[in-house]
Amino acid sequence: MAELEVSGITFAYEETPVLSDVSLKLHEHELVSILGASGCGKTTLFHVIAGLHKPQQGKVVLNGRDITGCPGQISYMMQKDLLLPYRTIEDNVILPLLLKGEKKKEAREKASLYFEEFGLEGTQRKYPRQLSGGMRQRAALLRTYMFSREVALLDEPFSALDTLTKSEMHRWYLDVMDKIHMSTLFITHDIDEAILLSDRICLLTGKPGRVTEEIVIKEPRPRKREFNLTEEFLEYKRRILERL
Amino acid sequence: MxxxxxxxxxxxxxxxxxxxxxxxxxxxxxxxxxSGFLLPSPLEVAMAFVKDFPLLMDNAKVTLLEAFIGLAVGVLVGFVTAVLMDCFDWLYRAVYPLIVLTQTVPTVAIAPLLVLWFGYEMLPKVILIVIVTFFPITVSLLDGFRASDQDTVSLLRSMGASKSQIFRYVKFPGALGAFFASLRISVSYAVVGAVISEWLGGFNGLGVYMTRVKKAFSFDKMFAVIFLISAISLFLMWAVNVLQRISMPWEEENR
CATH class of the missing domain: 1.20.5 (Single alpha-helices involved in coiled-coils or other helix-helix interfaces)
Known part of the structure; x- marks a missing residue:
């Protein structure tokens, strides 16, 4: 059971208000996108949910537990892959386990079960710089998954990739998601990506940012590759563009 | 090919x-x-080196021992200072100017004072070497710690990492490159520092040998010992390179 509830978050950097009364809910196995232009406070919202910033008002509740301002509860994957260049992929992936105090050997064993599933077989002993952007992103995602299987925050994880790699990663991600059942909050400024991946889309707009609209994508999963060429897809896109 | x-x-x-x-x-x-008394030929220098080889080696042992002890203590002091200054900003602001000040005092000026205070044995020499070697280590480590990527630090914090874990997994390995760069400098400072401190008082060592042959006007031996000191410094710098390659394997793989 993983349910995340964010309610009434208001946050300001010194005097500048960034978020105003942001509330959203993430149910089990759901993927919810937060869509908005750059600078509307998406990343700040994630920092608050991850416990890195303490909001002036509002609460973050995970499975009925108040975790406002407590880091170390929710997996957070940032925009850059942030793999440590001096650790092998394997040792990067097990980092969250080491931080929790697990032994290196046991952590490696645990992680080794997932390398194939994440399409990373054969990369264990390599260093991040020897991998392509797409592979590094997968490794970063596996690291996120190793931290916690409950809720993950993904901050534009595919934005640095080229278009082709990106669509390949989307397919791969939907595939993996069906297997690992993680609840995900997903930041993006790419409308297509949001419609393709999400169960629901929250539009975050304005300064300070607030959730102005929630759109449910009814298309069942697993979604077909051609989904983004259908009438429904365009209809969703039209609706979002009107509101932004 | x-x-x-x-x-x-x-x-x-x-x-x-x-x-x-x-x-x-x-x-x-x-x-x-x-003229031969102004500048000996390379061949004469080589011959002097061969002739005095056992004596040179005996003295080199003493100098190397001083340099090693001084360097080891210097690195340790430099490391601890850098870590403390990174942890406590008030300490950084209080101590940093003082540390810079220690480097503006010429070595040749402190050496006789150290001899006066601590005698002719090894202690004053080691102290002098510590003073000259810890500085590059402290400064570059501190820079290395401060240059650690803030996003990476945030990521580890979001994983619930403690301050010491962030140091261990992000700051320390990130500063290793800077550390080895400064160690190369400190190694050569250590050898030169040992020789200078021996000039100003001592019983054994390459510096003592140097003053002795200078007084005897045997410039061939003088040059022999100069080359030996350079060779020792070069060898130690090479050793640091090897050490760096071993402890930073990821640099190698990226080439």
């Missing part, structure tokens, strides 16, 4: 330059352009 060839030529180039310089020097001396 081509790259290998280029590698060899690039290595041959400095060797040829040195050999050429030695040849010019030798010819100039042999032709009588420079």
């Amino acid at each position: 081509k790259r290998k060839l280029r590698n060899i030529t690039s290595r041959l180039l400095p060797v040829t330059a040195v050999l050429l310089l030695l040849a010019i020097w030798q010819t100039a001396c042999a032709a009588g352009l420079i």
Whole structure:
């Protein structure tokens, strides 16, 4: 059971208000996108949910537990892959386990079960710089998954990739998601990506940012590759563009 | 293949330059352009080196021991200072100017004072070496710690990492490159520092040997010991390179 509830978050950097009364809910196995232009406070919202910033008002509740301002509860994957260049992929992936105090050997064993599933077989002993952007992103995602299987925050994880790699990663991600059942909050400024991946889309707009609209994508999963060429897809896109 | 060839030529180039310089020097001396008491020829220097080899080695042992102890303590002090200054900003602001000040005092000026306070044995020499070697270590480590990527630190914090874990997994490994760069400097400072401190008082060591042969006007021996000191410094710097390659394997893989 993983349910995340964010309610009434208001946050300001010194005097500048960034978020105003942001509330959203993430149910089990759901993927919810937060869509908005750059600078509307998406990343700040994630920092608050991850416990890195303490909001002036509002609460973050995970499975009925108040975790406002407590880091170390929710997996957070940032925009850059942030793999440590001096650790092998394997040792990067097990980092969250080491931080929790697990032994290196046991952590490696645990992680080794997932390398194939994440399409990373054969990369264990390599260093991040020897991998392509797409592979590094997968490794970063596996690291996120190793931290916690409950809720993950993904901050534009595919934005640095080229278009082709990106669509390949989307397919791969939907595939993996069906297997690992993680609840995900997903930041993006790419409308297509949001419609393709999400169960629901929250539009975050304005300064300070607030959730102005929630759109449910009814298309069942697993979604077909051609989904983004259908009438429904365009209809969703039209609706979002009107509101932004 | 081509790259290998280029590698060899690039290595041959400095060797040829040195050999050429030695040849010019030798010819100039042999032709009588420079009098023997002003500048001994390379051949004479080599002969002096061979003749005095056991004596040089005995003295080199003492100097090396001082340099090693001084360097080890210096690195330790430099490391601890850098870590403390990174942890506590008030300490950084209070101590940093003081540390810079220690570096503006000329070594030659403190050495006799140290001899006066601590005698002719090893202690004053080690102290002097510590003073000259810890500074580069502290400064570059501190820079390395401060340059750690803030996003990476945030990521680890989001994983619930403690301050010491962030140090262990992000700050320390991130500063390793800077550390080795400064260690290369400190190693040569250590050898030179040992020699200078021996000039100003002591019973054994290459510095003592140097003052002795200078007073005897045996400049061939003087040059022999100068070359020996350079060779020792070069060897130690090479050793640091090897150590760096072993402890930073990821740099190697990226090449």
